[in-house]
Amino acid sequence: xSALRDALRPVVAGAVSPRCAxxxxxxxxxxxxxxxxxxxxxxxxxxxxxxxxxxxxxxHECLVSxxxxxxxxxxxx
Amino acid sequence: xxxxxxxLTPTQTEVRPTPRLGAFANEDWWSVWIGLALVTVxxxxxxxxxxxxxxxxxxxxxxxxSQLGQDLLAHLPNYLAxxxxxxxxxxxxxxSLRQRLAQFLPAFLILFLGALAxxxxxxxxxxxxxxxxxxxxxxVVGLLISNLFRLPEWFLAGLRVEFYIKVGIVLLGATLPxxxxxxxxxxxxxxxxxxxxxxxxxxxxxxxALGLDRRFAAVLGVGGAVCGVSASIAIAGAVxxxxxxxxxxxxxxxxxxxxxxxxxPYASRALGLSTAVAGAWIGTSEFADAAGIAAAQAYGDSAxxxxxxxxxxxxxxxxxxTLMKVVGRDIWIGIWAFVLAWVATTRWDAPAxxxxxxxxxxxxxxxxxxxxxxGFVLASALVTWIASYYSLADYRKVxxxxxxxxxxxxxxxxFILCFLSIGLTTRLRAxxxxxxxxxxxxxxxxxxxxxxxYVLSAHxxxxxxxxxxxx
Numbered sequence: 001x002s003a004l005r006d007a008l009r010p011v012v013a014g015a016v017s018p019r020c021a022x023x024x025x026x027x028x029x030x031x032x033x034x035x036x037x038x039x040x041x042x043x044x045x046x047x048x049x050x051x052x053x054x055x056x057x058x059x060h061e062c063l064v065s066x067x068x069x070x071x072x073x074x075x076x077x
Numbered sequence: 078x079x080x081x082x083x084x085l086t087p088t089q090t091e092v093r094p095t096p097r098l099g100a101f102a103n104e105d106w107w108s109v110w111i112g113l114a115l116v117t118v119x120x121x122x123x124x125x126x127x128x129x130x131x132x133x134x135x136x137x138x139x140x141x142x143s144q145l146g147q148d149l150l151a152h153l154p155n156y157l158a159x160x161x162x163x164x165x166x167x168x169x170x171x172x173s174l175r176q177r178l179a180q181f182l183p184a185f186l187i188l189f190l191g192a193l194a195x196x197x198x199x200x201x202x203x204x205x206x207x208x209x210x211x212x213x214x215x216x217v218v219g220l221l222i223s224n225l226f227r228l229p230e231w232f233l234a235g236l237r238v239e240f241y242i243k244v245g246i247v248l249l250g251a252t253l254p255x256x257x258x259x260x261x262x263x264x265x266x267x268x269x270x271x272x273x274x275x276x277x278x279x280x281x282x283x284x285x286a287l288g289l290d291r292r293f294a295a296v297l298g299v300g301g302a303v304c305g306v307s308a309s310i311a312i313a314g315a316v317x318x319x320x321x322x323x324x325x326x327x328x329x330x331x332x333x334x335x336x337x338x339x340x341x342p343y344a345s346r347a348l349g350l351s352t353a354v355a356g357a358w359i360g361t362s363e364f365a366d367a368a369g370i371a372a373a374q375a376y377g378d379s380a381x382x383x384x385x386x387x388x389x390x391x392x393x394x395x396x397x398x399t400l401m402k403v404v405g406r407d408i409w410i411g412i413w414a415f416v417l418a419w420v421a422t423t424r425w426d427a428p429a430x431x432x433x434x435x436x437x438x439x440x441x442x443x444x445x446x447x448x449x450x451x452g453f454v455l456a457s458a459l460v461t462w463i464a465s466y467y468s469l470a471d472y473r474k475v476x477x478x479x480x481x482x483x484x485x486x487x488x489x490x491x492f493i494l495c496f497l498s499i500g501l502t503t504r505l506r507a508x509x510x511x512x513x514x515x516x517x518x519x520x521x522x523x524x525x526x527x528x529x530x531y532v533l534s535a536h537x538x539x540x541x542x543x544x545x546x547x548x
Contacts, residue, residue, distance in 0.1 A: 050141025
């Protein structure tokens with residue numbers, strides 16, 4: 001039921017929540033983050049705890065948290 | 078910057094909680110489970126009258142190629158079983174983290190064979206004569222290969238530096254008495270706090286004076302003060318630093334960490350430091366766990382072969398390093414991230430790129446906490462509890478050879494896999510592209526870190542660290 005409710009939420013609300021967590025520009029793939037942040041995999045990792053829920057924003061080229069917002073939000077399909 | 082939230086409907090502004098990360102969601106947790114599983118199996122086998130010793134294999138000392146060949150052939154099933162065990166454990170963990178097993182397994186096979194070759198070199202009877210300590214050989218060979226040849230992309234999947242070192246640190250916990258952790262913890266935390274604060278403010282203020290963005294200066298500062306690359310990415314996330322700022326901070330950490338792998342053991346030897354004091358100094362002044370363990374283990378190995386010229390038990394270097402670095406410095410990463418996230422959102426100007434940062438949450442402290450430290454402490458507590466049922470004489474006669482020594486051998490494998498991976502992933506040419514201002518700011522912290530770390534380890538707390546090294 002909760003999955004159905006989640007699926008219908010954008011339809012009911014008329015739009016998805018504009019948080020970075022729901023944005024297509026937030027790069028959630030940790031392997032890709034390691035490739036984009038040079039040196040990260042040498043003495044560190046994007047798969048460890050220290051990165052937390054921070055991910056790369058491909059629009060602003062900066063690290064963002066799921067609750068961040070901006071005017072360039074574009075919802076996931 | 079436009080106020081985005083004011084344009085949203087109530088439904089749109091509803092913030093759903095960040096999904097809780099499970100106990101299998103990152104390398105830290107997996108290193109805890111793998112390390113504790115190995116320690117538990119070692120104990121269960123011992124309790125049932127067997128030992129994990131047959132699996133924890135490494136080449137014996139050799140003087141001729143034929144002797145080495147015979148030893149390898151005799152233990153071939155053991156090596157195959159060890160490879161299968163590591164491949165299975167690491168493979169399950171990495172597959173659960175959505176890494177590509179098809180790339181990891183062949184890469185890991187090559188890495189395992191490389192590590193075996195390093196073990197063979199360091200087991201040569203003349204190795205100490207030529208200073209061929211395993212960690213340094215692994216690092217130098219890796220550096221030569223990665224900088225002379227272009228490694229295929231798929232091979233990089235096997236070079237999980239942080240994962241291997243975290244597994245090794247959990248196993249290291251099993252060889253440290255829990256009472257030692259309790260006793261050493263406060264001094265390690267005190268020394269680490271002094272050095273971390275001084276280093277952070279040195280880099281941060283130097284960065285500001287040189288005109289660097291405050292967010293960038295903060296990432297550089299904590300990268301130098303706390304735990305290197307992990308701290309850099311944690312703080313970059315907390316203050317919403319730009320990608321290239323995180324990359325530059327990480328590059329500077331790697332640059333100085335690699336330099337210090339060679340400089341700190343050499344300087345410790347030149348200054349006549351005991352293994353325990355040198356380990357504490359390396360733990361205070363190295364910039365990354367993996368690099369620091371390489372330096373500490375190299376110093377411990379050279380003490381083994383120094384004929385008494387270096388005071389203290391060889392293992393004391395790695396032990397005091399870990400107390401200083403892991404217990405003293407690493408555990409604060411979440412607090413640094415939370416505090417700087419709060420400062421960045423409430424005190425500093427919003428980023429020019431229009432990103433509106435969410436409110437800092439105290440939950441970040443736990444989210445970014447290095448969970449492998451929990452495994453390190455639990456492994457120590459478990460083995461100490463087991464040892465409490467034996468007299469000291471029985472512990473040394475029975476538990477040490479049947480349980481502790483094999484765990485130490487597995488730990489050494491994890492470390493050598495890590496050291497070789499460091500060399501194989503480090504491109505020296507990439508370390509030059511940082512810019513002078515960040516380099517100068519970071520280097521100001523390096524200088525202070527090295528000096529204060531030496532004074533505290535070798536003078537202020539020297540008696541304390543030395544007393545640990547005699548245990």
